[in-house]
Amino acid sequence: MTRREISPVEAPGALEFSTPPPLSLYVHVPWCVKKCPYCDFNSYPLRGGLPEAEYVAALAADLESALPLVQGRRIVSVFFGGGTPSLLSAAGLDALLSIIRARVPLPGDAEITLEANPGTVDTGKFAAFRDAGITRLSLGVQSFDPEHLRTLGRIHDAGQARRAAAFAARDFDNFNLDLMYGLPGQTVAQALADVKEALTFSPTHLSCYQLAIEPDTTFAVSPPALPDPERCADMQEAIEAGLDEAGFIHYETSAFARPERQCRHNLNYWTFGDYLGIGAGAHGKLTLRTRNAWEVRRQMRWKHPKRYLAEMNADPSALFPREGASPAERSDGGTGNPLQDEFSVAADDLPFEFMMNALRLNEGFDAALFGARTAQPLSAVETILRRAESEGLLVRDAGRIAPTRRGQRFLNRLLEMFLA
Ligand code: SF4
Structure with a gap:
C-alpha cells in the first residue's frame, strides 16, 4: 500500500x-x-x-x-x-x-x-x-x-x-x-x-x-x-x-x-479520529484549520530515543528538582523540534486512509462518517463500493457500510480496491 x-x-x-x-x-x-x-x-x-x-x-x-x-x-x-x-x-x-x-x-x-x-x-x-x-x-x-x-x-x-x-x-x-x-x-x-x-x-x-x-x-x-x-x-x-x-x-x-x-x-x-502522538517515533494525525484552509496533517517524532532526547534538550530539573541539577548541565544543542517528518495528506488519499481504518470494524461504519472524516461525498467512492458489493466483500444496510465475513477474511483485497 x-x-x-x-x-x-x-x-x-x-x-x-x-x-x-x-x-x-x-x-x-x-x-x-x-x-x-x-x-x-x-x-x-x-x-x-x-x-x-x-x-x-x-x-x-x-x-x-x-x-x-x-x-x-x-x-x-x-x-x-x-x-x-x-x-x-x-x-x-x-x-x-x-x-x-x-x-x-x-x-x-x-x-x-x-x-x-x-x-x-x-x-x-x-x-x-x-x-x-x-x-x-x-x-x-x-x-x-x-x-x-x-x-x-x-x-x-x-x-x-x-x-x-x-x-x-x-x-x-x-x-x-x-x-x-x-x-x-x-x-x-x-x-x-x-x-x-x-x-x-x-x-x-x-x-x-x-x-x-x-x-x-x-x-x-x-x-x-x-x-x-x-x-x-x-x-x-x-x-x-x-x-x-x-x-x-x-x-x-x-x-x-x-x-x-x-x-x-x-x-x-x-473511526479515523485525530490523535496527537508524543514521544520517540510517535505518529500523529491532526485535522487542522490553518491559514483559512483545512488540512489533515500527519506527523512523526524523531524515531531514535537518543536523537529525540537530544532534539528536545529538555531540562528535567525543572520538573524533578534535584540537588545540584542545573539547566546548564543539559545544554546539548537541542532544537526543541520533536518532528522528524510532517506532511499534509492529499485529498485523494483520504478515502483510502479512512477505509483502511473503518473497514477493520466488523460492524463497519455509518455512511455519514465518511463525509465527516474525509470532507468528501460518499459518491467519490460509489463505483468502488458497488464493485466490492458485487464481489461479496461489502454490504450496505440501513445507512451502514460493513465488510462481509468474506470481506473480513480478505481485508487486504477489499482495501486495495480503494487504492486504485
Ligand atoms: S520488543 Fe518490546 S515492544 Fe516489541 S514485542 Fe517485545 S516487549 Fe513488545
Whole structure:
C-alpha cells in the first residue's frame, strides 16, 4: 500500500470540515528490557537505567510545543504504548499525567490505557499505576505456554504471565490481555488453550494477533517454521467461536470485548479520529484549520530515543528538582523540534486512509462518517463500493457500510480496491 506524500505548502485547500474529529493522545515509551525477535515496533533494548526524568521532561516539552495545534480541543483518551511503558515508575507516570492534565483538557471519565509487560511487574506496581490515574491496563501475555513464550523470545515465563494477569484482574476492572496465535509448532488446541486460560482471569477485552514475519526483524533473517495458512485459519475460527460463546463481541479484526468494553482509544483510530502522538517515533494525525484552509496533517517524532532526547534538550530539573541539577548541565544543542517528518495528506488519499481504518470494524461504519472524516461525498467512492458489493466483500444496510465475513477474511483485497 502506498501513500502519496506532499509538503504542507502543497496542501489541498479544498477540504471543508464542519468540525475536527475527536482527539486522542498517544504517548510512546521506546524502551524494552530486550528486543523480541518478531517485533518491528519502534523499541530499543535498555542499556543501563531508564532515563525516566529526562524522558518525562522531553515529553512535557514535546506536548508543550504541540499545544498550538490542538488548542481548545479536549482529549477523549490517552494511551501509553511502546516499547514497554510499564518500565516507568508509578511516580514517573503520575508526574506525566499531571503534566498532561495541566496542559490539555482531559475529562475525568477519559479512558487512560497503559501497556504492560508481564516481565516488568511486581505485586504493587499495577495498583500504583491505577492510583496514578491509569483506568485500563493492556497486558502483553502472548501465550501461557512456556515453549511458545521461549520461541517468541519474551522476557517472561508462563508463571509470570499468570501472576501478572492475576494482578491485572485484582487491580483493574477494565483490562486487556494480548495473545498471539499461529506460533511455530502451535496446534489449534494449544491456541484455544491459551484463550481458555486467559478467560479464567475475567478480562474485559482480548486482542488475538496472528504472528507475522515482519521485515527488519530477527525472525525475518532466520524465520521459524510457522503453521500452514489453513491451520492458522482454523485457529482463528476456533478462537472466534470460543470467544463468541464466552460472550465477547468480535468488533475489530483482532479485538474482542465484553459489551461496552471496546477500547475507546483504538475505536477513535478505527473511526479515523485525530490523535496527537508524543514521544520517540510517535505518529500523529491532526485535522487542522490553518491559514483559512483545512488540512489533515500527519506527523512523526524523531524515531531514535537518543536523537529525540537530544532534539528536545529538555531540562528535567525543572520538573524533578534535584540537588545540584542545573539547566546548564543539559545544554546539548537541542532544537526543541520533536518532528522528524510532517506532511499534509492529499485529498485523494483520504478515502483510502479512512477505509483502511473503518473497514477493520466488523460492524463497519455509518455512511455519514465518511463525509465527516474525509470532507468528501460518499459518491467519490460509489463505483468502488458497488464493485466490492458485487464481489461479496461489502454490504450496505440501513445507512451502514460493513465488510462481509468474506470481506473480513480478505481485508487486504477489499482495501486495495480503494487504492486504485
Ligand atoms: S516487549 Fe513488545 S515492544 Fe518490546 S520488543 Fe517485545 S514485542 Fe516489541
